[in-house]
Amino acid sequence: DAGVTQSPTHLIKTRGQQVTLRCSPKSGHDTVSWYQQALGQGPQFIFQYYEEEERQRGNFPDRFSGHQFPNYSSELNVNALLLGDSALYLCASSHKDRGNTGELFFGEGSRLTVL
Protein backbone atom coordinates (compact mmCIF):
# COMPACT_ATOMS: atom_id res chain seq x y z
CA ASP A 1 0.00 0.00 0.00
CA ALA A 2 1.75 3.15 -1.21
CA GLY A 3 1.78 6.03 1.17
CA VAL A 4 1.71 9.67 0.16
CA THR A 5 4.11 10.33 -2.69
CA GLN A 6 5.44 13.70 -3.73
CA SER A 7 7.52 14.91 -6.66
CA PRO A 8 10.02 16.28 -7.24
CA THR A 9 11.97 15.65 -4.05
CA HIS A 10 14.34 18.56 -4.60
CA LEU A 11 14.35 21.49 -6.98
CA ILE A 12 16.10 24.81 -7.43
CA LYS A 13 14.46 27.87 -8.97
CA THR A 14 15.32 31.52 -9.33
CA ARG A 15 13.34 34.51 -8.15
CA GLY A 16 10.33 35.30 -10.31
CA GLN A 17 9.99 31.80 -11.70
CA GLN A 18 7.03 29.51 -11.22
CA VAL A 19 6.99 26.03 -9.72
CA THR A 20 4.55 23.09 -9.68
CA LEU A 21 4.72 20.41 -7.02
CA ARG A 22 2.79 17.16 -7.23
CA CYS A 23 1.22 14.83 -4.67
CA SER A 24 -0.49 11.46 -4.79
CA PRO A 25 -2.47 10.69 -1.64
CA LYS A 26 -2.42 7.45 0.27
CA SER A 27 -4.67 4.80 -1.23
CA GLY A 28 -8.26 5.29 -0.08
CA HIS A 29 -7.79 8.94 0.90
CA ASP A 30 -9.80 11.70 -0.75
CA THR A 31 -8.55 14.86 0.96
CA VAL A 32 -5.20 16.53 0.33
CA SER A 33 -3.64 19.35 2.35
CA TRP A 34 -0.46 21.28 1.64
CA TYR A 35 1.91 22.66 4.26
CA GLN A 36 5.04 24.81 4.05
CA GLN A 37 7.84 24.03 6.48
CA ALA A 38 10.69 26.53 6.69
CA LEU A 39 13.97 25.39 8.22
CA GLY A 40 13.67 25.04 11.99
CA GLN A 41 9.94 25.77 11.97
CA GLY A 42 6.78 23.73 12.20
CA PRO A 43 4.62 23.14 9.12
CA GLN A 44 2.26 25.98 8.14
CA PHE A 45 -1.08 25.18 6.52
CA ILE A 46 -1.43 26.47 2.96
CA PHE A 47 -4.74 24.97 1.77
CA GLN A 48 -6.83 21.83 1.57
CA TYR A 49 -8.59 20.19 -1.37
CA TYR A 50 -11.58 17.89 -1.30
CA GLU A 51 -13.82 16.93 -4.24
CA GLU A 52 -11.55 18.95 -6.56
CA GLU A 53 -12.27 22.20 -4.73
CA GLU A 54 -10.25 24.32 -2.33
CA ARG A 55 -12.09 23.94 0.97
CA GLN A 56 -9.88 25.86 3.37
CA ARG A 57 -6.97 28.21 3.05
CA GLY A 58 -4.29 29.42 5.42
CA ASN A 59 -2.63 32.81 5.46
CA PHE A 60 -0.81 32.57 2.13
CA PRO A 61 -0.94 35.01 -0.80
CA ASP A 62 -2.70 34.32 -4.08
CA ARG A 63 0.67 33.39 -5.63
CA PHE A 64 0.01 30.02 -4.04
CA SER A 65 -2.65 28.06 -5.90
CA GLY A 66 -3.59 24.45 -6.25
CA HIS A 67 -5.64 21.86 -7.97
CA GLN A 68 -7.08 18.44 -7.23
CA PHE A 69 -7.74 15.92 -9.96
CA PRO A 70 -10.52 13.30 -10.19
CA ASN A 71 -8.06 10.61 -8.99
CA TYR A 72 -7.53 12.72 -5.80
CA SER A 73 -3.95 13.66 -6.69
CA SER A 74 -3.06 17.30 -6.27
CA GLU A 75 -0.73 20.03 -7.46
CA LEU A 76 0.63 23.07 -5.67
CA ASN A 77 1.63 26.01 -7.87
CA VAL A 78 3.66 28.97 -6.71
CA ASN A 79 4.08 31.96 -9.02
CA ALA A 80 6.58 34.83 -8.91
CA LEU A 81 8.88 32.97 -6.52
CA LEU A 82 10.53 34.90 -3.70
CA LEU A 83 13.62 33.95 -1.71
CA GLY A 84 11.32 33.46 1.27
CA ASP A 85 9.48 30.68 -0.53
CA SER A 86 12.47 28.40 0.03
CA ALA A 87 11.13 25.61 2.22
CA LEU A 88 10.03 22.01 2.44
CA TYR A 89 6.56 21.63 0.99
CA LEU A 90 4.63 18.80 2.58
CA CYS A 91 1.54 17.12 1.25
CA ALA A 92 -0.76 15.36 3.70
CA SER A 93 -3.71 13.14 2.94
CA SER A 94 -6.69 11.96 4.93
CA HIS A 95 -10.16 10.56 4.41
CA LYS A 96 -12.97 12.99 5.08
CA ASP A 97 -15.39 10.46 6.52
CA ARG A 98 -13.03 8.16 8.36
CA GLY A 99 -13.41 9.34 11.90
CA ASN A 100 -12.33 12.66 13.28
CA THR A 101 -9.01 11.93 14.96
CA GLY A 102 -7.28 14.28 12.56
CA GLU A 103 -4.55 11.85 11.69
CA LEU A 104 -2.76 13.14 8.64
CA PHE A 105 -0.42 11.03 6.54
CA PHE A 106 2.46 13.13 5.25
CA GLY A 107 4.64 12.66 2.22
CA GLU A 108 8.42 13.09 2.39
CA GLY A 109 8.09 16.58 0.94
CA SER A 110 9.52 18.62 -1.91
CA ARG A 111 12.52 20.72 -0.95
CA LEU A 112 12.37 24.01 -2.88
CA THR A 113 15.35 26.35 -2.99
CA VAL A 114 14.87 29.79 -4.53
CA LEU A 115 18.06 31.60 -5.55
Add this chain to the structure above:
Amino acid sequence: GQNIDQPTEMTATEGAIVQINCTYQTSGFNGLFWYQQHAGEAPTFLSYNVLDGLEEKGRFSSFLSRSKGYSYLLLKELQMKDSASYLCAVRVWQAGTALIFGKGTTLSVSS
Protein backbone atom coordinates in the same frame (compact mmCIF):
# COMPACT_ATOMS: atom_id res chain seq x y z
CA GLY B 1 -4.64 34.81 16.92
CA GLN B 2 -3.41 31.31 17.54
CA ASN B 3 -0.15 30.65 19.37
CA ILE B 4 1.63 27.43 20.26
CA ASP B 5 4.79 27.30 22.37
CA GLN B 6 7.15 24.42 22.97
CA PRO B 7 10.84 24.27 23.93
CA THR B 8 13.26 24.45 21.03
CA GLU B 9 15.66 21.73 22.15
CA MET B 10 15.92 19.00 24.80
CA THR B 11 18.54 16.39 25.56
CA ALA B 12 18.24 13.08 27.40
CA THR B 13 20.03 9.76 27.80
CA GLU B 14 19.03 6.29 26.71
CA GLY B 15 16.63 4.57 29.08
CA ALA B 16 15.50 7.82 30.67
CA ILE B 17 12.07 9.50 30.66
CA VAL B 18 11.53 12.88 29.01
CA GLN B 19 8.53 15.21 29.05
CA ILE B 20 8.01 17.69 26.22
CA ASN B 21 5.62 20.49 27.12
CA CYS B 22 3.34 22.44 24.82
CA THR B 23 1.20 25.46 25.69
CA TYR B 24 -1.34 26.97 23.37
CA GLN B 25 -3.60 29.98 23.12
CA THR B 26 -6.38 29.39 20.63
CA SER B 27 -10.06 30.00 20.14
CA GLY B 28 -12.34 27.18 19.08
CA PHE B 29 -10.08 24.38 20.34
CA ASN B 30 -10.93 21.05 18.74
CA GLY B 31 -8.06 18.71 19.52
CA LEU B 32 -4.34 18.53 20.13
CA PHE B 33 -1.91 16.33 18.21
CA TRP B 34 1.69 15.23 18.52
CA TYR B 35 3.79 14.30 15.50
CA GLN B 36 7.32 12.95 15.29
CA GLN B 37 9.62 14.08 12.50
CA HIS B 38 13.06 12.56 11.93
CA ALA B 39 15.51 14.73 10.04
CA GLY B 40 14.77 14.67 6.33
CA GLU B 41 11.63 12.59 6.77
CA ALA B 42 7.87 13.11 6.85
CA PRO B 43 6.08 13.86 10.12
CA THR B 44 4.34 10.79 11.55
CA PHE B 45 1.32 10.79 13.84
CA LEU B 46 1.93 9.94 17.50
CA SER B 47 -1.15 10.92 19.50
CA TYR B 48 -4.43 12.81 19.66
CA ASN B 49 -6.18 14.36 22.69
CA VAL B 50 -9.49 16.16 22.62
CA LEU B 51 -10.64 15.56 26.22
CA ASP B 52 -8.68 16.27 29.39
CA GLY B 53 -6.49 13.48 30.65
CA LEU B 54 -3.79 11.06 29.70
CA GLU B 55 -3.66 8.91 26.57
CA GLU B 56 -1.14 6.09 26.70
CA LYS B 57 0.26 4.27 23.69
CA GLY B 58 3.20 2.02 24.43
CA ARG B 59 6.27 4.03 25.45
CA PHE B 60 4.53 7.29 24.52
CA SER B 61 1.83 9.10 26.51
CA SER B 62 0.16 12.43 25.91
CA PHE B 63 -1.68 14.61 28.41
CA LEU B 64 -4.11 17.46 27.88
CA SER B 65 -5.56 20.16 30.13
CA ARG B 66 -7.93 22.34 28.13
CA SER B 67 -8.52 24.81 30.97
CA LYS B 68 -4.77 25.48 31.19
CA GLY B 69 -4.09 25.33 27.45
CA TYR B 70 -1.41 22.78 28.19
CA SER B 71 -0.25 19.43 26.90
CA TYR B 72 2.78 17.24 27.31
CA LEU B 73 4.25 14.28 25.50
CA LEU B 74 5.95 11.74 27.76
CA LEU B 75 8.51 9.38 26.30
CA LYS B 76 9.64 6.45 28.45
CA GLU B 77 12.59 4.08 28.09
CA LEU B 78 14.24 6.39 25.61
CA GLN B 79 16.04 4.87 22.66
CA MET B 80 18.54 6.43 20.27
CA LYS B 81 15.94 6.22 17.50
CA ASP B 82 13.73 8.64 19.49
CA SER B 83 16.11 11.45 18.50
CA ALA B 84 13.80 13.58 16.35
CA SER B 85 11.70 16.73 16.26
CA TYR B 86 8.40 16.52 18.13
CA LEU B 87 5.65 18.75 16.79
CA CYS B 88 2.68 19.89 18.85
CA ALA B 89 -0.34 20.84 16.71
CA VAL B 90 -3.78 22.20 17.49
CA ARG B 91 -6.99 21.95 15.49
CA VAL B 92 -9.62 24.67 15.83
CA TRP B 93 -13.23 24.52 14.73
CA GLN B 94 -13.03 27.47 12.37
CA ALA B 95 -10.20 25.86 10.41
CA GLY B 96 -11.87 22.50 9.84
CA THR B 97 -9.28 19.74 9.75
CA ALA B 98 -6.28 22.02 9.18
CA LEU B 99 -3.62 21.81 11.90
CA ILE B 100 -1.74 24.69 13.49
CA PHE B 101 1.76 23.50 14.36
CA GLY B 102 4.23 24.72 16.91
CA LYS B 103 7.86 25.15 15.89
CA GLY B 104 8.79 21.72 17.19
CA THR B 105 11.11 20.44 19.91
CA THR B 106 14.35 18.78 18.79
CA LEU B 107 15.13 15.90 21.13
CA SER B 108 18.63 14.46 21.21
CA VAL B 109 19.10 11.10 22.92
CA SER B 110 22.64 10.11 23.84
CA SER B 111 24.08 6.83 25.11
